[in-house]
Amino acid sequence: xxxxxxxxxxxxxxxxxxxxxxxxxxxxxxxxxxxxxxxxxxxxxxxxxxxxxxxxxxxxxxxxxxxxxxxxxx
Amino acid sequence: xxxxxxxxxxxxxxxxxxxxxxxxxxxxxxxxxxxxxxxxxxxxxxxxxxxxxxxxxxxxxxxxxxxxxxxxxxxxxxxxxxxxxxxxxxxxxxxxxxxxxxxxxxxxxxxxxxxxxxxxxxxxxxxxxxxxxxxxxxxxxxxxxxxxxxxxxxxxxxxxxxxxxxxxxxxxxxxxxxxxxxxxxxxxxxxxxxxxxxxxxxxxxxxxxxxxxxxxxxxxxxxxxxxxxxxxxxxxxxxxxxxxxxxxxxxxxxxxxxxxxxxxxxxxxxxxxxxxxxxxxxxxxxxxxxxxxxxxxxxxxxxxxxxxxxxxxxxxxxxxxxxxxxxxxxxxxxxxxxxxxxxxxxxxxxxxxxxxxxxxxxxxxxxxxxxxxxxxxxxxxxxxxxxxxxxxxxxxxxxxxxxxxxxxxxxxxxxxxxxxxxxxxxxxxxxxxxxxxxxxxxxxxxxxxxxxxxxxxxxxxxxxxxxxxxxxxxxxxxxxxxxxxxxxxxxxxxxxxxxxxxxxxxxxxxxxxxxxxxxxxxxxxxxxxxxxxxxxxxxxxxxxxxxxxxxxxxxxxxxxxxxxxxxxxxxxxxxxxxxxxxxxxxxxxxxxxxxxxxxxxxxxxxxxxxxxxxxxxxxxxxxxxxxxxxxxxxxxxxxxxxxxxxxxxxxxxxxxxxxxxxxxxxxxxxxxxxxxxxxxxxxxxxxxxxxxxxxxxxx
Numbered sequence: 001x002x003x004x005x006x007x008x009x010x011x012x013x014x015x016x017x018x019x020x021x022x023x024x025x026x027x028x029x030x031x032x033x034x035x036x037x038x039x040x041x042x043x044x045x046x047x048x049x050x051x052x053x054x055x056x057x058x059x060x061x062x063x064x065x066x067x068x069x070x071x072x073x074x
Numbered sequence: 075x076x077x078x079x080x081x082x083x084x085x086x087x088x089x090x091x092x093x094x095x096x097x098x099x100x101x102x103x104x105x106x107x108x109x110x111x112x113x114x115x116x117x118x119x120x121x122x123x124x125x126x127x128x129x130x131x132x133x134x135x136x137x138x139x140x141x142x143x144x145x146x147x148x149x150x151x152x153x154x155x156x157x158x159x160x161x162x163x164x165x166x167x168x169x170x171x172x173x174x175x176x177x178x179x180x181x182x183x184x185x186x187x188x189x190x191x192x193x194x195x196x197x198x199x200x201x202x203x204x205x206x207x208x209x210x211x212x213x214x215x216x217x218x219x220x221x222x223x224x225x226x227x228x229x230x231x232x233x234x235x236x237x238x239x240x241x242x243x244x245x246x247x248x249x250x251x252x253x254x255x256x257x258x259x260x261x262x263x264x265x266x267x268x269x270x271x272x273x274x275x276x277x278x279x280x281x282x283x284x285x286x287x288x289x290x291x292x293x294x295x296x297x298x299x300x301x302x303x304x305x306x307x308x309x310x311x312x313x314x315x316x317x318x319x320x321x322x323x324x325x326x327x328x329x330x331x332x333x334x335x336x337x338x339x340x341x342x343x344x345x346x347x348x349x350x351x352x353x354x355x356x357x358x359x360x361x362x363x364x365x366x367x368x369x370x371x372x373x374x375x376x377x378x379x380x381x382x383x384x385x386x387x388x389x390x391x392x393x394x395x396x397x398x399x400x401x402x403x404x405x406x407x408x409x410x411x412x413x414x415x416x417x418x419x420x421x422x423x424x425x426x427x428x429x430x431x432x433x434x435x436x437x438x439x440x441x442x443x444x445x446x447x448x449x450x451x452x453x454x455x456x457x458x459x460x461x462x463x464x465x466x467x468x469x470x471x472x473x474x475x476x477x478x479x480x481x482x483x484x485x486x487x488x489x490x491x492x493x494x495x496x497x498x499x500x501x502x503x504x505x506x507x508x509x510x511x512x513x514x515x516x517x518x519x520x521x522x523x524x525x526x527x528x529x530x531x532x533x534x535x536x537x538x539x540x541x542x543x544x545x546x547x548x549x550x551x552x553x554x555x556x557x558x559x560x561x562x563x564x565x566x567x568x569x570x571x572x573x574x575x576x577x578x579x580x581x582x583x584x585x586x587x588x589x590x591x592x593x594x595x596x597x598x599x600x601x602x603x604x605x606x607x608x609x610x611x612x613x614x615x616x617x618x619x620x621x622x623x624x625x626x627x628x629x630x631x632x633x634x635x636x637x638x639x640x641x642x643x644x645x646x647x648x649x650x651x652x653x654x655x656x657x658x659x660x661x662x663x664x665x666x667x668x669x670x671x672x673x674x675x676x677x678x679x680x681x682x683x684x685x686x687x688x689x690x691x692x693x694x695x696x697x698x699x700x701x702x703x704x705x706x707x708x709x710x711x712x713x714x715x716x717x718x719x720x721x722x723x724x725x726x727x728x729x730x731x732x733x734x735x736x737x738x739x740x741x742x743x744x745x746x747x748x749x750x751x752x753x754x755x756x757x758x759x760x761x762x763x764x765x766x767x768x769x770x771x772x773x
């Protein structure tokens with residue numbers, strides 16, 4: 001198991017757990033939910049933020065937030 | 075009959091604005107909510123021959139749980155029955171492509187107890203994107219009315235109006251069972267507030283909405299207030315449960331072949347967010363923005379300028395002489411010209427920005443620039459205002475509106491005037507040519523051009539540093555997170571682009587224009603009136619003084635103009651303020667010129683010319699005024715415009731908030747005199763200190 005921020009471009013993972021104290025409700029509402037598959041589509045040139053696809057939503061989030069999301073690499 | 079009230083709600087980027095535009099056309103009004111910078115968009119539409127409806131277009135949100143103060147104030151319209159925007163019926167605009175996420179918001183609004191109509195936008199693309207929807211089954215499962223529309227092609231809008239008209243027949247009961255989240259807790263809430271809408275009761279536990287009739291919690295042994303952390307866990311659980319509910323419904327009613335849509339997106343993103351090409355393309359976009367507001371706007375600006383100059387001359391020649399004519403011809407009309415002069419720049423800038431937003435490109439800019447701008451408290455989007463600011467701060471500050479995060483938006487507006495706008499150029503040119511020798515660095519770089527470039531660098535750097543300072547001072551109303559959606563690429567809808575452009579121009583004229591006009595009339599009065607003993611008798615005093623000098627008519631007029639400016643109220647203030655400016659190396663003439671250039675920086679040169687009694691000549695020949703300034707001596711014989719004073723002036727103009735139009739726009743856009751004043755004091759303070767240090771070190 002690892003966290004979303006370490007995934008490389010084009011890697012996919014299943015969300016296992018989300019630290020609900022440090023993650024805004026907005027991210028959950030956009031579909032970042034346990035059980036969903038998340039894919040890293042692109043990493044910005046200076047290594048932050050990252051561009052992900054989850055729950056049919058395309059989002060850009062910073063790495064410090066991605067760190068709060070535990071994933072299982074597929 | 076009271077007009078029907080409709081609220082439009084939907085996720086960002088689903089075409090909600092297109093629906094609003096299709097319903098209202100030009101019958102729309104954009105204002106501000108009190109105290110915040112978020113736009114309040116309302117309009118009227120004719121639903122049928124005799125039913126008029128007022129429509130409020132709420133800002134795009136992903137849920138009814140607000141993620142900023144701005145969203146909270148806007149969303150109040152659907153919580154508070156006493157709110158003037160509280161709707162009779164809600165239209166949820168959703169996109170067929172990402173229905174799952176759109177329906178989360180739908181179930182929340184539905185549970186608030188409104189009759190809800192679900193408008194599925196972009197229905198014309200269903201076939202192309204491999205989407206199929208079983209509308210009757212979905213209507214049944216969601217207990218709502220569904221209309222398939224395409225705002226882009228203006229399809230389904232009439233049907234939507236018809237369906238909305240029948241709103242009173244639609245069910246208002248909740249669609250989602252809160253007890254599936256936590257049976258014990260929600261049963262308890264229901265018992266405590268038996269006659270209330272259960273979802274509102276729950277929201278009142280999580281937020282600070284002023285719900286009607288919910289007083290303090292009835293004291294009950296059974297009720298234990300949840301901690302913030304527990305509430306948050308429940309909110310997460312609620313979201314998960316709602317998605318489960320939605321997924322179960324969609325499994326039966328909806329299918330999509332996502333590979334088709336994703337393919338186009340990835341092809342564009344591969345280039346536009348590329349670590350090298352992405353920046354090159356963005357650089358050219360910025361060049362296009364800068365070039366357009368700098369070059370393209372110049373011609374219409376000259377037209378406006380010329381028109382008002384002619385109108386002013388015509389007025390003073392035609393109307394009977396007197397105070398009123400003077401006020402109109404010299405005060406109001408030039409002031410009005412000064413307001414309208416910025417319209418071409420604003421229109422052009424918003425034309426480009428609207429296209430960048432509509433196509434979805436702007437979100438890619440944020441993705442590329444976020445890491446670079448974050449340390450300065452700015453958004454990736456702040457690059458656009460900062461670069462536009464090098465042409466003019468007025469449209470630039472307005473363009474900060476598109477920044478979603480309220481704190482980053484405020485900081486961007488406050489620091490944008492630091493960038494070197496075109497009005498500073500004439501001042502810089504005069505002073506640089508006075509104090510910087512025409513030599514070359516390393517034998518080939520002209521020193522004067524180098525200093526000019528440095529002034530631009532100083533402008534950008536000070537904006538960034540000020541951003542850093544402000545971001546540590548300004549408190550965010552709540553912790554905000556960087557979560558942005560990367561929308562699907564779309565061709566821009568020209569109707570939206572032009573309506574947005576039109577609306578920005580109108581709001582500038584009606585909002586900032588009033589303030590700019592008032593300030594410029596005041597400034598005109600102070601500059602053209604003075605005590606009767608000196609100013610009032612100026613003509614006699616000057617004629618008498620030069621009675622033996624045999625001056626030409628022009629020379630005499632210049633002498634008179636110089637004397638009048640010196641003895642006007644603003645001249646008196648300038649002289650009075652001289653002790654404050656003396657440590658910066660300025661004499662009273664410079665002090666007056668600095669003070670008067672609050673109208674607009676470029677008048678510095680013109681007013682100095684007037685004070686040196688060179689008014690008419692300087693207009694034709696800039697070299698004369700430079701020559702005169704170079705030979706101007708202090709009492710001790712040293713040059714007034716020495717190196718120290720010159721650098722001090724350059725720095726003062728680089729930092730000082732000296733543009734009443736910017737004051738007007740900042741007030742309009744921040745919706746606060748407090749921030750406007752802070753900006754002015756902060757910038758002028760920095761300018762004073764920098765100029766003081768420079769002069770004292772160099773003299």
